[in-house]
Amino acid sequence: MSLKFVERQQLKEKPNIKEVAFGTTFTDYMVSADYNKDDGWHDFKIIPYEPLSLDPSTAVLHYAQTVFEGLKAYKVDGETVLFRPEENFKRLNRSLERLSMPKIDENQALESLIELLKIEKDWVPNGKGEALYIRPVVFATSKSINVLPSSEYKFLIILSPVGGLFSQDGLGTTKIYTEDKYVRAVRGGVGEAKFGGNYASSMLAQEYANEKGYSQVLWLDGVEQQYLEEVGAMNIFFVKNGELYTPKLNGSILPGVTRKSIIEFARDRGYTVHEDRIHIDDFKKGLEDGSVTEVFGAGTAAVVAPVSHLNIHGEELKVGDGEVGPVAKEIYDTLTGIQTKRVEDKFNWVKEVK
Amino acid sequence: MSLKFVERQQLKEKPNIKEVAFGTTFTDYMVSADYNKDDGWHDFKIIPYEPLSLDPSTAVLHYAQTVFEGLKAYKVDGETVLFRPEENFKRLNRSLERLSMPKIDENQALESLIELLKIEKDWVPNGKGEALYIRPVVFATSKSINVLPSSEYKFLIILSPVGGLFSQDGLGTTKIYTEDKYVRAVRGGVGEAKFGGNYASSMLAQEYANEKGYSQVLWLDGVEQQYLEEVGAMNIFFVKNGELYTPKLNGSILPGVTRKSIIEFARDRGYTVHEDRIHIDDFKKGLEDGSVTEVFGAGTAAVVAPVSHLNIHGEELKVGDGEVGPVAKEIYDTLTGIQTKRVEDKFNWVKEVK
Ligand SMILES: Cc1ncc(COP(=O)(O)O)c(C=O)c1O
Ligand SMILES: Cc1ncc(COP(=O)(O)O)c(C=O)c1O
Numbered sequence: 001m002s003l004k005f006v007e008r009q010q011l012k013e014k015p016n017i018k019e020v021a022f023g024t025t026f027t028d029y030m031v032s033a034d035y036n037k038d039d040g041w042h043d044f045k046i047i048p049y050e051p052l053s054l055d056p057s058t059a060v061l062h063y064a065q066t067v068f069e070g071l072k073a074y075k076v077d078g079e080t081v082l083f084r085p086e087e088n089f090k091r092l093n094r095s096l097e098r099l100s101m102p103k104i105d106e107n108q109a110l111e112s113l114i115e116l117l118k119i120e121k122d123w124v125p126n127g128k129g130e131a132l133y134i135r136p137v138v139f140a141t142s143k144s145i146n147v148l149p150s151s152e153y154k155f156l157i158i159l160s161p162v163g164g165l166f167s168q169d170g171l172g173t174t175k176i177y178t179e180d181k182y183v184r185a186v187r188g189g190v191g192e193a194k195f196g197g198n199y200a201s202s203m204l205a206q207e208y209a210n211e212k213g214y215s216q217v218l219w220l221d222g223v224e225q226q227y228l229e230e231v232g233a234m235n236i237f238f239v240k241n242g243e244l245y246t247p248k249l250n251g252s253i254l255p256g257v258t259r260k261s262i263i264e265f266a267r268d269r270g271y272t273v274h275e276d277r278i279h280i281d282d283f284k285k286g287l288e289d290g291s292v293t294e295v296f297g298a299g300t301a302a303v304v305a306p307v308s309h310l311n312i313h314g315e316e317l318k319v320g321d322g323e324v325g326p327v328a329k330e331i332y333d334t335l336t337g338i339q340t341k342r343v344e345d346k347f348n349w350v351k352e353v354k
Numbered sequence: 355m356s357l358k359f360v361e362r363q364q365l366k367e368k369p370n371i372k373e374v375a376f377g378t379t380f381t382d383y384m385v386s387a388d389y390n391k392d393d394g395w396h397d398f399k400i401i402p403y404e405p406l407s408l409d410p411s412t413a414v415l416h417y418a419q420t421v422f423e424g425l426k427a428y429k430v431d432g433e434t435v436l437f438r439p440e441e442n443f444k445r446l447n448r449s450l451e452r453l454s455m456p457k458i459d460e461n462q463a464l465e466s467l468i469e470l471l472k473i474e475k476d477w478v479p480n481g482k483g484e485a486l487y488i489r490p491v492v493f494a495t496s497k498s499i500n501v502l503p504s505s506e507y508k509f510l511i512i513l514s515p516v517g518g519l520f521s522q523d524g525l526g527t528t529k530i531y532t533e534d535k536y537v538r539a540v541r542g543g544v545g546e547a548k549f550g551g552n553y554a555s556s557m558l559a560q561e562y563a564n565e566k567g568y569s570q571v572l573w574l575d576g577v578e579q580q581y582l583e584e585v586g587a588m589n590i591f592f593v594k595n596g597e598l599y600t601p602k603l604n605g606s607i608l609p610g611v612t613r614k615s616i617i618e619f620a621r622d623r624g625y626t627v628h629e630d631r632i633h634i635d636d637f638k639k640g641l642e643d644g645s646v647t648e649v650f651g652a653g654t655a656a657v658v659a660p661v662s663h664l665n666i667h668g669e670e671l672k673v674g675d676g677e678v679g680p681v682a683k684e685i686y687d688t689l690t691g692i693q694t695k696r697v698e699d700k701f702n703w704v705k706e707v708k
Contacts, residue, residue, distance in 0.1 A: 054405060056404075068416055140554075
């Protein structure tokens with residue numbers, strides 16, 4: 001692979017990872033590529049992380065044609081590793097298609113990321129729960145406010161060192177608010193795409209949940225507002241009579257790589273895992289009668305987020321004894337174990353950067 | 355009002371309006387203001403239209419927090435006039451609220467637009483159907499990829515000279531495809547906000563409609579996919595037994611200024627206007643039995659867009675004789691008449707820029 005590299009004059013000072021807020025510090029370099037109708041995707045390169053010059057008419061600023069991805073690089077025994085990165089670039093392409101944006105060569109995108117990570121290897125932190133968060137993003141760059149798919153796009157990969165999202169060391173618990181007024185996504189819409197607009201449109205409900213003392217929103221389906229979908233930037237799982245349940249992908253749920261991985265290795269470890277259409281009232285009943293013993297969110301940023309309390313239809317319910325449960329702990333340990341090569345990587349999910 | 359003005363060295367050459375594509379040419383200046391938590395909205399100014407410098411982590415590029423407006427300035431007897439501009443800034447604030455973005459002082463925003471238009475008066479074209487399209491936009495500018503409402507925003511007003519959207523001179527007809535797979539908006543969502551994400555997420559269906567030979571999509575509601583909502587960037591009206599019908603605002607329809615104005619002046623002219631929940635099958639039956647004689651879209655860009663053919667559930671139906679009908683013509687003439695002061699402005703809708 002021949003990737004153009006523009007070196008910067010001076011490298012940044014590396015911050016103290018314990019002190020940086022999530023997603024506010026970026027490394028020295030980024031991947032950049034451009035798309036136009038004649039050349040397709042072209043000019044893949046690694047350049048200094050620096051401001052972009054964008055015309056006020058740039059399409060993304062008006063019509064929000066933007067999709068992104070999120071994955072992490074971990075430092076294991078001095079080596080940089082990735083967890084199932086092909087899945088993220090596959091999903092990026094599905095998102096691009098849904099938003100009428102041009103697909104990108106998955107291998108080329110991944111290879112450019114690997115080149116970038118080689119250069120930025122000293123930015124990958126190695127403390128517990130720490131990682132280098134990777135943000136591929138594609139957005140519309142036509143200088144036109146005509147409401148049409150843009151004819152030009154930019155692809156970037158930027159990198160940001162992070163600690164754990166919810167807590168700095170391992171597993172805390174979180175309180176969740178079930179949203180029954182606002183809707184995140186609906187079948188026929190864009191919920192299964194990692195589309196920027198899904199996040200902007202979720203923020204108001206997220207703010208209301210925070211005001212009420214909850215850290216995340218549990219979304220219900222957009223049609224009946226009765227079926228579980230997902231939680232903030234995580235998919236949701238629960239344990240009922242010792243078996244795992246998670247909502248079935250239905251077009252409005254983001255198909256998480258963490259979700260998919262948990263389903264796969266939990267089955268391998270002997271768990272029965274149900275992907276079902278789950279009615280909020282059935283779920284609530286399970287919490288009330290004690291058959292639902294654990295609830296947790298799962299996603300790249302937080303890894304596993306055990307839920308201590310859930311507000312459903314205005315009523316606050318405690319999950320089990322309100323502490324981190326054994327299944328969530330096992331899932332967390334297994335997943336982070338595979339990612340950091342302390343647990344056997346049976347499925348060949350870990351990719352070394354070299 | 356004290357508005358800072360940064361003069362540019364050289365003015366652009368004005369293009370031939372007959373030759374410019376919609377939304378691709380911009381004037382010499384723009385309004386700019388910034389928001390942060392400490393100062394609120396501040397630094398309102400008129401500056402040269404020029405590229406912005408945006409960090410790759412700028413929130414809008416990732417999470418699409420962006421809302422916009424669209425209105426027009428017309429040239430009448432050498433003077434620049436606006437049509438109900440307060441309505442657009444009111445709607446801007448409603449959109450901002452829904453997207454967890456800070457509201458802006460409506461008067462200050464409007465006054466800054468008026469100052470800009472005074473400077474740019476020579477950019478307002480005066481041919482039939484021509485206007486200066488005005489695009490206020492607010493977007494998130496925090497340098498952070500944490501999924502939170504941004505703490506910084508930018509407000510811009512940019513200006514673009516335009517001819518008529520669908521045809522250069524007055525009224526043509528358009529063919530419309532009723533979308534029954536994809537969904538634009540759902541109650542509890544962001545459909546009634548002029549949110550950039552609504553446009554990005556509509557593009558795929560719009561492209562499919564174009565491929566099938568239709569110029570616009572007629573959207574159905576997101577819950578049952580049975581009730582009429584709106585058309586592309588227009589609200590929809592039809593004439594049945596001589597009376598006007600338009601879908602009732604329900605939270606997922608964009609409340610158009612054109613829609614509102616048509617309802618008001620049509621009633622004043624003696625029309626019965628129904629704002630109803632309209633089932634697609636009832637509408638279809640009306641087209642088949644001939645009781646529905648006209649269908650037209652209505653919005654700032656196209657003004658009035660008579661529909662000649664509609665595809666409903668895969669079947670193409672002709673509207674009346676497929677030509678521009680008398681009611682659409684009357685509405686168009688009245689509306690453009692008021693806007694250009696050839697028809698009495700009973701409701702005091704026209705605002706002179708001076
Ligand atoms: C809405 C939403 N759901 C679920 C997830 C979990 O996906 P993944 O496991 O791929 O990070 C994410 C991404 O972080 C998300 O944004
Ligand atoms: C989705 C949508 N519906 C309807 C309209 C019509 O609104 P207005 O009459 O205010 O231009 C617009 C705006 O142009 C729109 O974007």
